[in-house]
Structure formats: structure tokens, C-alpha cells
Amino acid sequence: MPSFWVGDISLSMARLIAFSVAMVAIAATYLFLNKTYAGTAIRAISQDRGIMPLMGVDPGRIYLLTSAVGGALAGLAACLLVLQYDIHPAIGLTFGPITFLVCVMGGLGNLVGGFVAAFIFAQFISVGGYVIAIEWGYVLAFVFFIAMMFIRPEGILTQRR
Amino acid sequence: MSQSISTNLFRVFLVLLLAAPWLGLGSYPMHLIIMSLLLGFIYTSWALMGRLGLVSLGHGAFLGIGAYSVVLLWNQYGLSPFIGTFVAVAVTVVVAIVIGYPCFRFKIVGHYFALVTLALAEVVRLVIVAERDITGGSLGLTPKPGIAEGSTYSIWAMQSSTRIVWFYLILACWLFALWVWRRVDQSMQRDALQAISEEEDAAASIGINVTRTKLQITVLSAVMTCLGGVLYAQYQLYINPETVSGVGISLQIVFGVIAGGMFVMLGPTFGAVFLLALQEILRILIGNQIHGLDLLIYGALLIFFIIKMPNGILGTLLKRHR
Numbered sequence: 001m002p003s004f005w006v007g008d009i010s011l012s013m014a015r016l017i018a019f020s021v022a023m024v025a026i027a028a029t030y031l032f033l034n035k036t037y038a039g040t041a042i043r044a045i046s047q048d049r050g051i052m053p054l055m056g057v058d059p060g061r062i063y064l065l066t067s068a069v070g071g072a073l074a075g076l077a078a079c080l081l082v083l084q085y086d087i088h089p090a091i092g093l094t095f096g097p098i099t100f101l102v103c104v105m106g107g108l109g110n111l112v113g114g115f116v117a118a119f120i121f122a123q124f125i126s127v128g129g130y131v132i133a134i135e136w137g138y139v140l141a142f143v144f145f146i147a148m149m150f151i152r153p154e155g156i157l158t159q160r161r
Numbered sequence: 162m163s164q165s166i167s168t169n170l171f172r173v174f175l176v177l178l179l180a181a182p183w184l185g186l187g188s189y190p191m192h193l194i195i196m197s198l199l200l201g202f203i204y205t206s207w208a209l210m211g212r213l214g215l216v217s218l219g220h221g222a223f224l225g226i227g228a229y230s231v232v233l234l235w236n237q238y239g240l241s242p243f244i245g246t247f248v249a250v251a252v253t254v255v256v257a258i259v260i261g262y263p264c265f266r267f268k269i270v271g272h273y274f275a276l277v278t279l280a281l282a283e284v285v286r287l288v289i290v291a292e293r294d295i296t297g298g299s300l301g302l303t304p305k306p307g308i309a310e311g312s313t314y315s316i317w318a319m320q321s322s323t324r325i326v327w328f329y330l331i332l333a334c335w336l337f338a339l340w341v342w343r344r345v346d347q348s349m350q351r352d353a354l355q356a357i358s359e360e361e362d363a364a365a366s367i368g369i370n371v372t373r374t375k376l377q378i379t380v381l382s383a384v385m386t387c388l389g390g391v392l393y394a395q396y397q398l399y400i401n402p403e404t405v406s407g408v409g410i411s412l413q414i415v416f417g418v419i420a421g422g423m424f425v426m427l428g429p430t431f432g433a434v435f436l437l438a439l440q441e442i443l444r445i446l447i448g449n450q451i452h453g454l455d456l457l458i459y460g461a462l463l464i465f466f467i468i469k470m471p472n473g474i475l476g477t478l479l480k481r482h483r
Contacts, residue, residue, distance in 0.1 A: 149276070153269055
């Protein structure tokens, strides 16, 4: 795919497409969780899984729906990654732990927090990778994660209690 | 199974094990026995803290620190691995405290603790890969040969070309780990840790120093894992970042212990033997025809054991006979 230049920065079309699709997907997920009945049920059941069956919500169906949506989003992300990376059978191992760390750093169940955390994490990796070395970028990101766990264990956007 | 019968069974097993080098086994079975004991040693070290609610996904870090410190000091400065071991242990203690103290002080428990340690394991792996000029990066590292011609061992280099030396050394370490396990079991610390793992605030309210107690067991477990790394490096004479550090080996330790059973003394060792046997049998039976099928079956069996036998294989067996 073609790439073009903005000043000294090379922007590849593949990355821009991945970025835009990801942004749309995040917005759609946000709207789904906050504006639809099913989304409200998902958020409610994550807050109190004991009481929701009493409100007429079938928890089994909600779990099924949540897993399906989560799996579909991960599948979409994988499609976007293919635009930029070579694939191999162990590719899941490269992104799995990082995904998990980002979710926890953002605060589990906090979509906006996860987005912010992912953004910061990515800057550590790409800027650190550019300035020092690619592995050191990752090292910095992981060290940042450990520090954030000590400072803000509940998530990056929350106040420490 | 009553206590005395199982103790006697263990004694018989131990005598057989001590005699193993003279039973005329080939070098491949001996290698498997040595690896089982070595992994058993490492798994037991992990289970020391794992069974008390401190699930660490970062023991690969300590394994890597042990293996790489010793081999790097030997290759770069010619320092004997015996001296290198002290350095490795010192580094391990510092890392364990730097990570452990804030974790326990700020009450980072459960999943969060697991993730912090997971990040630690990755940090160690990535540093090893990043400093590839010294460490050899992903290609791994081989200790320089230290055995003089005509000899089969060198104490200074901690190298031996005969398996029997390694067998007894690693057997001794494994027995040491079991002894530590029993000492911990019989100590006050164990009760304290048990209380902490159930309800941290309640434990603190009856006068248990939560941070210090947790830190003690963590450092103990980390140092033993580090020794496991040293032995691994000196026995295999080849290490690489994937096999001694990172998420992969850390998870392998956890899965092995869970499969074997982390609440009984021999559970972790059983897990090590089980995983190794499964791997080797599947590899020999089908590995050559259908590439990767052995790993698939291995993964499926692990899921089965974790769901169906949360106490592990040995834990379930012992409970059934009690």
C-alpha cells in the first residue's frame, strides 16, 4: 500500500486505515455499551452478577454475548495487524500479554481508561524504540506498567483511595 | 492412604532414585530423570509461594537472572560459577525486594500481583534480547568449555561431562527444596501466610506483619528459582532468553505445578514428571508425522486437568485414598 510524507514523517496508508477502523470500532463499542439495552445489561452484570438475574436478565446469554463481542473485536484487531506485520503461528503470544497489561492499566471494565492506557503504552514502545532500541521501548513500557500498578492499581484514570 | 504407608512408599522411591545411576539406564532416560528433578526443584520453589495465594507469573525472571549472571560472569571475566552464584543470588534478592516490597506494601494482590510479576518476567527477557552484543540475544549463550583435555569434570568451571555428577547434585538440590517445604510447613510463618491469603486485613489486625512475612517467602522462593536457573545453565550448557525467562517459561512453571497439585509436597515434582513424560511420549509417538499435534494434545490435556482437577493430579489421588 502507498505511503505519503507529512514533513519528515512517513505515514503509511496501511497504518492510517488500521487507525481509522480501530477508532470507529472503539466508538461503536462505546456507544454499544452505553446506549443499547444489551450494553446496559453487560455493564450491570459486571457490577453485580448476583442481582441481575432477579431483574429479568439471563446471565448466560449476556456472558455469551460479551464473549462474542470481545472475540469479534479481537478478530477485527488481528485483521488490522495483518496490514502491518508478518504473521506466524505464535503471533498471538506477541500481543496477548501486552493486551492484558493495557486493559489492567486502564482499569478492568473501563473502556476510556483502556484507550488512554493503550495510547501511552504505544508511545513508550514507538518513541522509546525510535530513540534507544526497540526492545528497550518495550522494557520502558513494562516498567511504566509496574510503576502504574503501584501508583494507580485501580486504573490509570482513577484516584487512589 | 495412611501417613506411614505413604512415607514408606516415599522411602522406597528415594532408595530407587539414589541407585538410579547404577541400574544401567541409558543416557537418555538419565537425562529425563535429571530434567524431572531439576524442573521439580524449580516448580517446588514456585509452589512455596504459589500455594499461599501469591501467584507469581514472573519466576522466569529469577530463572533468567540466575542463568545469565553465572554464564556471563564466566564468559566475560572467567569468574567461577560458584562465585557467580553468589552474584546471581544477590541480584535476585534485590529484584525480588524491589518488586515485592511495593506490591505488598500497597496491597497489590491476586490478579494484579500476577500481572506485575508477568511484566517483570518480560522485562528480564527483553533486556537480555536488547543487550545482544553481550548476551547473544535470541541466539542464546553457551558457557565457554572449562574442562581440560583428558578430564571429565572441572570444579572451577562447574562443568562435568558425566551425567552422574549432575544427577547427585540436582538430586541434593531437589531434596533440599523438599526439606525447605517441610520447614515452611511446620513454621509459624506458614500459619501467618495462610491467614494472610484468606483475609489480609484480619491477619494484620492480629499482629502479623503482612509485608514482611510475604516478602520473606517471596525472597526464599525467588532465590531457589535463581539457583534452579544456575543449575539449568550449567547442566544444559546452553541458555536462551525464551527457555530461561519471559512469559513462556513462567507460565509453564505455573501450569506444571497446577497439573501436579500445589498443596502437597510432591505435587510440583509430580507435575514436572508428568509434563516432561507427556511431552516426550507425545513427541516420540506422533511428533514426527504430524508436526505440532503433540503440543495441541498437551494443551488440551492441561485445560482438562485445570478444570476437572483443581487440586492437581497428585492432590486428587491422595485425597481419594485418604
